Amino acid sequence: MAFSRKDLLGMRDLEVDEIETxxxxxxxxxxxxxxxxxxxxxxRGKTVVHLFYxxxxxxxxxxxxxxxxxxxxxxxxxxxxxSMVKGETFLDTIKNLEAMRPDVFIIRHSASGTPHRIxxxxxxxxxNAGDGMHEHPSQALLDMLTxxxxxxxxxxxxxxIVGDIAHSxxxxxxxxxxxxxxARILVCGPPTLLPSHIEQFPVRVSLRLEPVIPLADxxxxxxxxxxxxxxxxxxxxxxxxxxxxxxxQKLAQAKPDVLIMHPGPMNRxxxxxxxxxxxxxxxxxxxxxxxxxxRMALLYLLMQRHESAV
Amino acid sequence: xxxxxxxxxIGDLVLRDGVIQDVIWExxxxxxxxxxxxxxxxxxxxxxxxxxxxxxxxxxxxEYKETIATGTxxxxxxxxxxxxxxxNTKPVNDCAAVTQFIVRRASxxxxxxxxxxxxxxxxxxxxxxxxxxxxxEAGAVAVSDxxxxxxxxxxxxxxxxxxxxxxxxxxxxxxxxALSQGGHxxxxxxxxxxxxxxxxxxAEAAMIARDVLLAELTGGRLHVAxxxxxxxxxxxxxxxxRGIPVTCETAPHYFTLTDEAVEGFDTVYxxxxxxxxxxxxxxxKEALADGTIDVIATDHAPHSLLExxxxxxxxxxxxxxLESALPLVLNLIREGVADPLTILAKVTCKxxxxxxxxxxxxxxxxxxxxxxxxxxxEWVVDPERFQSKGxxxxxxxxxxxxxxxxxxxxxxxxYSMA
Numbered sequence: 001m002a003f004s005r006k007d008l009l010g011m012r013d014l015e016v017d018e019i020e021t022x023x024x025x026x027x028x029x030x031x032x033x034x035x036x037x038x039x040x041x042x043x044r045g046k047t048v049v050h051l052f053y054x055x056x057x058x059x060x061x062x063x064x065x066x067x068x069x070x071x072x073x074x075x076x077x078x079x080x081x082x083s084m085v086k087g088e089t090f091l092d093t094i095k096n097l098e099a100m101r102p103d104v105f106i107i108r109h110s111a112s113g114t115p116h117r118i119x120x121x122x123x124x125x126x127x128n129a130g131d132g133m134h135e136h137p138s139q140a141l142l143d144m145l146t147x148x149x150x151x152x153x154x155x156x157x158x159x160x161i162v163g164d165i166a167h168s169x170x171x172x173x174x175x176x177x178x179x180x181x182x183a184r185i186l187v188c189g190p191p192t193l194l195p196s197h198i199e200q201f202p203v204r205v206s207l208r209l210e211p212v213i214p215l216a217d218x219x220x221x222x223x224x225x226x227x228x229x230x231x232x233x234x235x236x237x238x239x240x241x242x243x244x245x246x247x248x249q250k251l252a253q254a255k256p257d258v259l260i261m262h263p264g265p266m267n268r269x270x271x272x273x274x275x276x277x278x279x280x281x282x283x284x285x286x287x288x289x290x291x292x293x294x295r296m297a298l299l300y301l302l303m304q305r306h307e308s309a310v
Numbered sequence: 311x312x313x314x315x316x317x318x319x320i321g322d323l324v325l326r327d328g329v330i331q332d333v334i335w336e337x338x339x340x341x342x343x344x345x346x347x348x349x350x351x352x353x354x355x356x357x358x359x360x361x362x363x364x365x366x367x368x369x370x371x372x373e374y375k376e377t378i379a380t381g382t383x384x385x386x387x388x389x390x391x392x393x394x395x396x397x398n399t400k401p402v403n404d405c406a407a408v409t410q411f412i413v414r415r416a417s418x419x420x421x422x423x424x425x426x427x428x429x430x431x432x433x434x435x436x437x438x439x440x441x442x443x444x445x446x447e448a449g450a451v452a453v454s455d456x457x458x459x460x461x462x463x464x465x466x467x468x469x470x471x472x473x474x475x476x477x478x479x480x481x482x483x484x485x486x487x488a489l490s491q492g493g494h495x496x497x498x499x500x501x502x503x504x505x506x507x508x509x510x511x512x513a514e515a516a517m518i519a520r521d522v523l524l525a526e527l528t529g530g531r532l533h534v535a536x537x538x539x540x541x542x543x544x545x546x547x548x549x550x551x552r553g554i555p556v557t558c559e560t561a562p563h564y565f566t567l568t569d570e571a572v573e574g575f576d577t578v579y580x581x582x583x584x585x586x587x588x589x590x591x592x593x594x595k596e597a598l599a600d601g602t603i604d605v606i607a608t609d610h611a612p613h614s615l616l617e618x619x620x621x622x623x624x625x626x627x628x629x630x631x632l633e634s635a636l637p638l639v640l641n642l643i644r645e646g647v648a649d650p651l652t653i654l655a656k657v658t659c660k661x662x663x664x665x666x667x668x669x670x671x672x673x674x675x676x677x678x679x680x681x682x683x684x685x686x687x688e689w690v691v692d693p694e695r696f697q698s699k700g701x702x703x704x705x706x707x708x709x710x711x712x713x714x715x716x717x718x719x720x721x722x723x724x725y726s727m728a
Contacts, residue, residue, distance in 0.1 A: 012503070091619055111621035112505040113575030132623070134505030169505055196508055197499035 003301045007119040007126040010135035011177035019177060023145050025297035026290065032069055033292055043072035043303055047102040050076040052129070053090075053109045058264055058288060059129050059138070063106050066295035072103075090114065091121065098122050104302060107131070125302040133167050139263055140173035142294040144181065146287045147218055150259055155182030158215050162188050162244060163222030163271055166195040170263045171222060175201055186212050189222075189244060192233040209243065213250055218259045221246050224271045237270055247273035251281065259283050311357045313655035314671040323356055325678045328721020332674050351682050351715070357654055358671045359391025359422075359679035359717060362632065363661040364456070364481075364535055364559060364607035367393070367424070370411060371400025376612040376699045378412065381632070382421040384610070384698035386725035388632040389681040389714030392423035393610075394665060396456040397434070404429035404440040409448035421724045422717070423679075425451040425665060427481065430469045434458050439465070439472060446476040451665045454481035456535055457582075459517055461487055466521060470530025477666060481533045482521045484542070485583065489513035494623050496569040496584040504572065506622060511590065514583050515541035522549040525556050533664055534558035536609050538583040540593035547602045557664045559605035562631060562638035565594045567704060577618045577625035578704050581611070598656065599648045604664060606656045608635045612700025630700035634691055636683065637710035644711070680718040687713040 002017040011019075032040055048067040052060050060076070067074045077097075090109075097105070104125045107115045112132030119126040130136040148154055159178055165171045165187050175185050185203040187194070198205055206212045213219070224240060234240050241247075246260065260272075260281040268274045277284060311318045322340065324332040342348040362385065368376035376384075378395075385393050395412065397403035403412065409426045416424035428450035429440045434457070442453060453473060460466040460482070473480050490513035495501050497508020518534055522545060525532035534546065537560045549556050563581065568588050571579045579585060597603040611628025618625050639657060643650050662669035670676025688711050693703040717725040 089620060109621070111623045113622045116575050117621070132505050133507070166502075172503070172505060195502040196497045196510075197502055200499045201502075 003304070005302070007115075008137055008298055008302065009116055009119060009126065009128045011137045011140050011173040011180075012135065014137070014177070014180070016180050019141070019144070019181060022141055022294065022297050022301065023148060025301060026141070026145055026293040029296045029300065030290075030293040032296070033289075038069050039071060040069065041071045042300060043067070043070040046072040046104070046303055048072045048074045048104045048106065048299065049097055049102045050074060051105055051107045052076070052078050053107075054130070056108050056130070058291070059108065062288070062291040063127075063129060063138075063295050066292050067299055069292070070296055070299055072299065094118050094122060098124065104299060127298055127302070130169055132169065133172070134169050135173045136169040137173050137177070138291070138295055138298060139170050140177040141298075142287055142291045143174055143220065143261060143263075144177055145290045145294055146261065146283050147259065149286070149290070150283060151217065154178060157183045157217040158186060159183050159218040159220060160186045160188060160212055160216035161220045161222065162209065162246065164193040164224055164228060165189050165198065165222070166193050167225065167228070168222050174220065175203055179203075186215065188212055190234065190240070193228065209250060210253070213253045214255065216254060216258055218261060219246060219254065220261045221272045223263065223265065224267055226267070241270050245269075245271055245273065246276050248275050248279075251276055251279075261287060264288070311355055311651060311654060312672040313358070313651045314659040314669065315673075316651055317672070318651055323672065323680065325680070325718070325721060328678055330672060330674050330676055330678050333672055349716075354715060355683040355685055356672075357681050357683060358658040358669070359681045359719060360389045360636070360657045361392045361661040362390045362608050362610065362635070362657070363394040363605060363665060364561070365393045365395050365610040365632065366398065366612065366628070367395040367412075368399065368612060369415065370408065374699070375614050378415045378424065379419040379421070380697060380699050381610070381612070382416065382424060384630075384632040384696060386421045386717040386719065387697045387714065388634070389636045389683060389717055390422060390632060391679040391681065391717055391719045391724075392425065392662075394425040394427050394451060394661075396427050396454060397429040398457040402429050402434050403427070403450075404432050404434070406441070406444045406448035409445055409450050413449040422719045425667065427452045427454050427456070429453065430455045430460055430480065431465065436460050436462055436465060439469060442472055442476050442478055446478055450478070451667060452479035452481050452533070454483065454535065456481060456483045459483050459485045459487060463520060463524065467524050467528060470524055470528040470532060474528070474530050479531050479533050479665060481535050482517070483535050484514050484517035484521060486513045486517045489516065493584070494580065495572050496586050498569060498587055500569045500572060504575070506572070509584050511539040511541050511586065514539050515545055518542050519545050522546070522554055522556055525549075526552070526554045529555065532556045536561050536564065536583055536607070537594070537597070537603060538564045538586050538590060540590045543593045543597040543602055547597065547600075550602060557604045558602070559607040559661075560594050560598070560603050561607055561609045562635050563629060563704060565591055565598065565642065566638050571704065575622045577620065577622055578629060578702050578706075580622065580625050580627055581629050582627035595642070595647045598642060598653070604656065605661045606635070606639055607661065608632055610698070610700075611702075612698055613702050614699075615701070618702050628702065630693070630696070630698050630703050633696045633698060634703055634705045634710070636714055637712040638705070640685055640712035678718055678721040680716075681714055682716040683712060684715050685712050687711065687715075689713055
């Protein structure tokens with residue numbers, strides 16, 4: 001099996017066969033989630049620590065359910081309950097937790113690169129559950145799994161990512177992952193929300209939505225963080241919704257079998273209209289469902305490496 | 311080698327009572343005697359002691375990072391016989407008492423000459439001018455709010471005007487905070503890949519353009535610290551062509567490293583201005599070659615592990631430089647960027663001239679400030695063996711060539727490798 005990593009930090013450094021292994025494993029584990037007793041003993045005796053230094057409901061719950069369905073013991077540490085509020089540094093927290101011999105750290109942090117720094121300092125496996133504006137690999141993997149289920153492939157598809165590309169770790173991870181698997185990426189957003197040197201990425205850029213909507217097999221709508229307006233990056237949410245929000249009218253120009261995706265949480269009426277979010281093209285809840293399977297696969301594959309190393 | 315006079319010859323240097331007594335261009339093998347010590351440095355370079363016009367000594371206030379004693383010990387170990395120290399100490403060097411403290415402490419425990427740079431504004435707040443006259447009398451050689459730009463253009467104008475009365479150099483930390491705000495590295499492809507907020511090159515260049523215009527308006531002497539971008543260079547080149555009284559410096563890391571070093575999120579590479587692109591590095595080298603950049607300074611900025619062992623976005627800016635600069639500067643010569651005397655001038659006579667300080671080089675009769683360099687000495691950079699308290703050296707583990715063998719400050723051997 002093509003997976004021997006200690007950590008899962010980002011899509012940028014994953015190989016094609018590793019991505020395939022993760023997706024195939026997730027596919028095979030998905031069945032467990034449909035049983036009446038949704039639990040297997042695979043990771044019994046393993047300790048998984050969730051370190052969420054940034055608010056998160058769905059990712060944390062998804063990882064937690066994934067770990068528990070594999071029978072791992074899980075512990076959750078959030079900023080407000082951690083010793084960080086007493087002034088302890090993040091690295092000290094890690095060193096102390098490390099002494100308790102966990103097997104996996106699942107880390108969400110507002111500072112880009114933090115999971116990478118932690119991974120260099122612990123023998124436990126580290127899964128990046130989203131770091132700053134850098135990467136969110138498990139989200140990209142569940143997106144890829146969802147697309148593959150609906151389209152039967154990734155190779156040759158055109159995926160349009162719409163919105164705040166500059167601040168989106170979801171966009172970055174999907175760009176790296178999907179292009180490796182042979183998909184074409186279009187990105188579209190107002191110039192103030194496109195990052196520096198985006199043209200050096202393996203993507204095509206459009207500043208307006210209308211010309212690119214008909215080209216897309218998949219439209220990935222990103223969440224617009226409302227504070228971007230306060231930062232002067234947007235004149236108003238109203239104007240954003242008018243030009244970059246996906247509504248029924250714009251969707252009418254799309255391919256009839258286009259998929260609509262969103263990493264959540266959604267601002268209904270801003271980047272996506274309610275009819276589109278709940279409409280026939282939407283696979284948003286499939287994404288959430290696949291999230292558990294992908295995260296089970298990640299935990300399983302990382303722990304399997306541990307077993308074989310012993 | 312005497313870059314001031316353009317001399318590059320083999321000879322003997324005779325030192326007596328702390329003064330250069332003679333330079334004998336026809337070398338003779340002198341016999342040691344009771345009153346004469348002979349040091350054979352055949353094949354080595356004997357040059358005026360190096361001058362670093364931009365360091366942070368952290369005393370008073372942050373002695374856990376560096377002290378005047380450890381910082382100047384690092385200086386002489388790196389071949390420097392004089393340093394100018396920036397005012398962002400605690401308290402800020404914005405009054406005569408702090409300047410006097412630095413001068414006194416340097417004379418008591420310093421290993422090299424120390425020239426204090428005082429603040430432009432009280433508390434580095436960018437609101438009111440510091441008392442330049444009193445600071446000058448206490449020993450300050452220049453003013454700068456280094457670490458922070460003077461955002462208020464009118465205050466910068468007044469600083470350049472007022473400094474003329476006391477013949478003080480105004481050193482600008484060029485950064486438009488509105489453009490750089492929130493940034494942790496150079497804005498470009500790498501920052502986007504890493505998801506780190508970027509600082510555009512224009513944040514530096516736009517401020518240089520403003521300050522150059524203010525120097526032209528006022529006739530005040532302006533010096534631009536740590537130039538790092540291609541755009542900065544072309545603005546400065548044009549300013550000099552127009553005869554505006556402006557000089558500038560860069561630091562070894564800006565002609566040695568690029569923003570790609572930040573991949574991996576190692577905070578040792580976090581510095582302000584940030585490491586730029588390959589193209590900027592080439593532009594800096596061109597500007598060193600054609601004289602647009604007058605000086606090489608280290609911006610030696612020691613930090614403790616406390617400030618660096620943290621998330622990238624929270625880590626302090628800065629890297630140490632005094633003990634690793636020499637081989638990197640010599641690299642410019644080896645790469646053919648410029649000839650040895652042109653490059654050596656940027657670390658000896660030019661900074662002294664810009665600071666308005668007397669410099670005699672190797673002229674007989676002048677104070678003996680001499681550095682002996684082994685240009686071929688190969689060594690591996692190991693910050694654990696540095697004199698500086700700082701370990702935030704980005705060149706850890708690098709194999710380099712060129713090393714200071716001896717540093718003589720005012721006739722006293724303050725560092726010797728043997």
